[in-house]
Amino acid sequence: MTNEELKNEIIRLKKEKNAVILGHYYQIDEIQALSDYVGDSLALAQEAQRTDAPIIVFCGVHFMAETAKILNPTRKVLLPDVEASCSLAESCTGEDLRRFKAEHPGHIVVSYVNCSAEVKAESDLICTSGNAEKLINALPADQKIIFAPDKNLGGYINRQTGREMVLWNGVCTVHDALEAESILKLKQQNPDAPVIAHPECNSAVLAVSEFIGSTKAMLNYVAKSEGKRFIVATESGILYEMRKNNPDKEFIAVPSGESCACTDCSYMKLNTLEKLYRCLRDEQPEIQLDAEMIERARRPIVRMLDMSRELGIIK
16 A cells, blocks of 8 residues: 555544554654644653543554553553564663662662553652653652663753762663764854753763753743754654744754764654554554553552642643
8 A cells, every 4th residue: 555545544444443543752754643642652641541542552662552551451552563662661671670679778769751561560650851850859858769761861860959869771772872072063053053952862962952851841942932943852753743833943953973864763663654554453463461560550650640730740
């Protein structure tokens, strides 16, 4: 089938099966355009809770679909490509974290949402890149904390809050590969363009950035800014939403190296129109989690949501 035929079939199957398609900001443009909701992983999982769709198709990576299943245990949650993983999630298993906790008695575990259900189940609190700083600040000053699995985000939060959290040694390979040197070259060539970066980037990149924030925060910054040009240090998929919402503005992606002008997450790009079509047609691959895992992984997510409401981060 042609791409146009695939799109028409996806729309037909979605309606026929009363399914909802959730697309992460880092998906290919065509999938974002077909999605009922586009956002970051947690916002999409929460969006699924607000619908009555019996089938949730999560166009993202495995841990994101798991989070949707944890928050929607009675729904069928599908992932177009079961091999769509994440370097952060792969860097830390539940067993790894249990051993690490044993080496650091008296510490609670705050885990970035970019982790597996097993790691969530071993955690006391989940956070996102958008709420991490406020959640950490809300914890008692003398509370010892392990932060997993992203050392770059954890290091940024340590610097912002003055904490000394113990950091798990994991990174998003896409964000970590971005180099401050490349950004400074772009800045020389485009002095009017502010650098906006995701806190998963390394500390050198963050040090030369004018704005640091989550994907949603970056989108909001661009929308509200009077500037017309921006240097963007994050995964390239976000450019689709930025350009769609700001057609009069220019976005310059930071290259991931001298030989590549792209910042694509290869895992995110595993999802294609053909795989999305087959996924809806066959209702496979399906995310399966046992009831005990769902309950254990759900608790720290619910704690995050409750704290976020108390702090006025979400309503």
